[in-house]
Amino acid sequence: MSIDPSLRLPAETPNTPVRGELAIANLSKSFRIGGQLRPVLEGINLTLRPGEFVSIVGASGCGKSTLLRLIVGLDDDYQGEIRLDGERVATTSLDRGIVFQDHRLFPWMTLEQNIELALRNTNVPKARRAQIVAEHIALVGLEGFEKAYPHQLSGGMAQRGAIARALVTEPKLLLLDEPLGALDALTRVNVQTELQRIWMAQRSTMLMVTHDVEEALYLGDRVIVMSPNPGRIRRIVDVDLPHPRDRRSPLLHRLKDEILAELTAAPVEPGGVSDNLVRLPAREAR
Amino acid sequence: MAGSLVSPSLGEARAFAGNLAALAPPVLLLALWEVVSLSHLFPEQVLVPPAEVFRTLFAMTQSGELQRHVGDSLHRLSVGFILGAAAGLAFGVTIALSRLAEAAFVPLFLTLWQVPVIALVPLLVMFLGIGEPFKVAIVAIASFFPVALAAFDAVRGVPRAWFEVGRVYRLSLADTVWRIVVPATVPAVVTGLRIGLTRAWVVLVASELLAADSGIGQMMEMGRQLFQIDVVLSGVIVSGLVGFAIDRGARAIEQHATRWRAA
Numbered sequence: 001m002s003i004d005p006s007l008r009l010p011a012e013t014p015n016t017p018v019r020g021e022l023a024i025a026n027l028s029k030s031f032r033i034g035g036q037l038r039p040v041l042e043g044i045n046l047t048l049r050p051g052e053f054v055s056i057v058g059a060s061g062c063g064k065s066t067l068l069r070l071i072v073g074l075d076d077d078y079q080g081e082i083r084l085d086g087e088r089v090a091t092t093s094l095d096r097g098i099v100f101q102d103h104r105l106f107p108w109m110t111l112e113q114n115i116e117l118a119l120r121n122t123n124v125p126k127a128r129r130a131q132i133v134a135e136h137i138a139l140v141g142l143e144g145f146e147k148a149y150p151h152q153l154s155g156g157m158a159q160r161g162a163i164a165r166a167l168v169t170e171p172k173l174l175l176l177d178e179p180l181g182a183l184d185a186l187t188r189v190n191v192q193t194e195l196q197r198i199w200m201a202q203r204s205t206m207l208m209v210t211h212d213v214e215e216a217l218y219l220g221d222r223v224i225v226m227s228p229n230p231g232r233i234r235r236i237v238d239v240d241l242p243h244p245r246d247r248r249s250p251l252l253h254r255l256k257d258e259i260l261a262e263l264t265a266a267p268v269e270p271g272g273v274s275d276n277l278v279r280l281p282a283r284e285a286r
Numbered sequence: 287m288a289g290s291l292v293s294p295s296l297g298e299a300r301a302f303a304g305n306l307a308a309l310a311p312p313v314l315l316l317a318l319w320e321v322v323s324l325s326h327l328f329p330e331q332v333l334v335p336p337a338e339v340f341r342t343l344f345a346m347t348q349s350g351e352l353q354r355h356v357g358d359s360l361h362r363l364s365v366g367f368i369l370g371a372a373a374g375l376a377f378g379v380t381i382a383l384s385r386l387a388e389a390a391f392v393p394l395f396l397t398l399w400q401v402p403v404i405a406l407v408p409l410l411v412m413f414l415g416i417g418e419p420f421k422v423a424i425v426a427i428a429s430f431f432p433v434a435l436a437a438f439d440a441v442r443g444v445p446r447a448w449f450e451v452g453r454v455y456r457l458s459l460a461d462t463v464w465r466i467v468v469p470a471t472v473p474a475v476v477t478g479l480r481i482g483l484t485r486a487w488v489v490l491v492a493s494e495l496l497a498a499d500s501g502i503g504q505m506m507e508m509g510r511q512l513f514q515i516d517v518v519l520s521g522v523i524v525s526g527l528v529g530f531a532i533d534r535g536a537r538a539i540e541q542h543a544t545r546w547r548a549a
Binding site for chain 2: 072073074092093094097098100102104106107108109117118120121149151169
């Protein structure tokens with residue numbers, strides 16, 4: 001390396017502590033509905049290694065999205081521990097980025113302005129910002145659309161723009177809340193491939209919630225299977241395949257069948273009321 | 287957007303056809319007016335023929351009388367509108383942000399809103415006389431309500447999701463207001479301003495009919511008292527055209543302010 005060491009970012013120096021390690025211990029969360037406490041998450045224990053891609057699948061109502069809201073810090077009312085690199089999560093932070101299902105780009109700003117907004121509260125020098133924004137637009141393959149308004153972008157493009165906005169602050173951890181859920185099947189496959197490429201280029205820790213088992217397996221180093229009422233981790237599946245992956249891999253197909261069988265089976269909780277049973281709709285199982 | 291899909295010449299042709307179509311009903315109305323006055327169904331002093339009215343309009347323009355009346359009315363409109371719209375904005379934003387203010391003021395606000403502004407004329411005349419303060423007040427009241435309601439709805443309507451984006455990127459309060467709340471509320475507020483302005487114009491002309499010493503409404507009232515129906519009809523035409531121009535102008539501003547919206 002011929003780079004002057006003083007110019008290096010801390011992350012590049014060999015002695016930095018782990019970057020992007022998420023540790024969740026005994027996490028529980030309840031909502032008060034009509035005066036009654038209703039648990040949505042119970043006893044969640046999970047550790048993400050720095051740079052790991054982890055997917056979460058589960059039926060609707062298993063608290064997946066709630067889990068991401070807690071991790072990103074939009075909701076701080078929980079029991080247990082959520083720590084990123086040892087620091088307890090209490091509110092939002094530029095260390096933790098999120099991509100929502102609806103892209104949430106502001107319609108009155110161009111793509112460029114939307115992404116730059118994420119840098120407003122950083123100490124990136126103003127002169128550098130335009131360049132960083134341009135780099136991230138290139139990273140998600142949207143060159144030429146810098147001045148486009150969100151309504152001029154297709155759903156897949158807008159979602160890639162939202163990914164660029166979430167990455168521009170270089171978060172240690174990126175949360176993805178069903179980011180491709182609103183896209184049509186073909187666009188979805190394309191953006192999945194894009195997302196894999198972006199993750200391989202960026203290597204920040206990523207945690208993605210999805211309905212789509214195939215998507216979870218294609219992208220995840222591990223897949224967390226959750227069960228509903230209240231949301232619990234039912235199983236953790238290791239996907240021992242190098243990236244970039246081949247969708248046709250027999251292992252992915254075998255794991256997909258296993259997970260689908262697990263999700264559509266009757267819940268195992270003792271004393272579970274049978275009419276409370278939530279089955280994964282066939283449409284979502286795909 | 288749609289215009290770019292058709293070739294420019296075809297687009298122009300369509301716009302031309304549209305303008306032509308917009309001219310047809312007024313021309314028909316004039317023709318009907320002419321026919322009825324020629325039929326002598328009504329005495330000529332009551333239903334003045336169109337040509338007579340346009341002669342009067344021309345004469346009043348020549349003498350500057352018409353411009354003076356319209357100018358006086360527009361002056362009242364702008365002063366009253368600025369006061370009423372500013373108060374309406376401030377009030378609407380306050381009741382949108384504070385649940386306490388909402389609980390305290392909204393019932394009274396909604397009740398007063400049901401009172402036709404014209405019904406306040408006798409009261410206002412007793413308090414303020416028939417001079418300028420009275421007309422400015424009536425315009426301010428007429429614009430206050432639609433603007434306040436639009437501001438309230440606009441601020442309440444900012445999706446929670448957008449505030450969450452602001453929180454995720456840790457935007458300051460100032461950035462949240464200027465970059466999220468203001469742009470998100472501009473379309474609805476501008477629409478409210480336009481409605482307030484056009485409503486205020488109608489109310490102003492009506493109250494000038496009732497009590498004034500100048501203005502387009504007073505011009506019509508004088509015409510009625512002196513049985514100069516040509517002057518009355520001139521006033522009808524001019525107040526309609528002015529209102530139309532105000533609405534069109536406000537719509538143009540509205541479109542410019544919301545040009546980021548999907549077409």
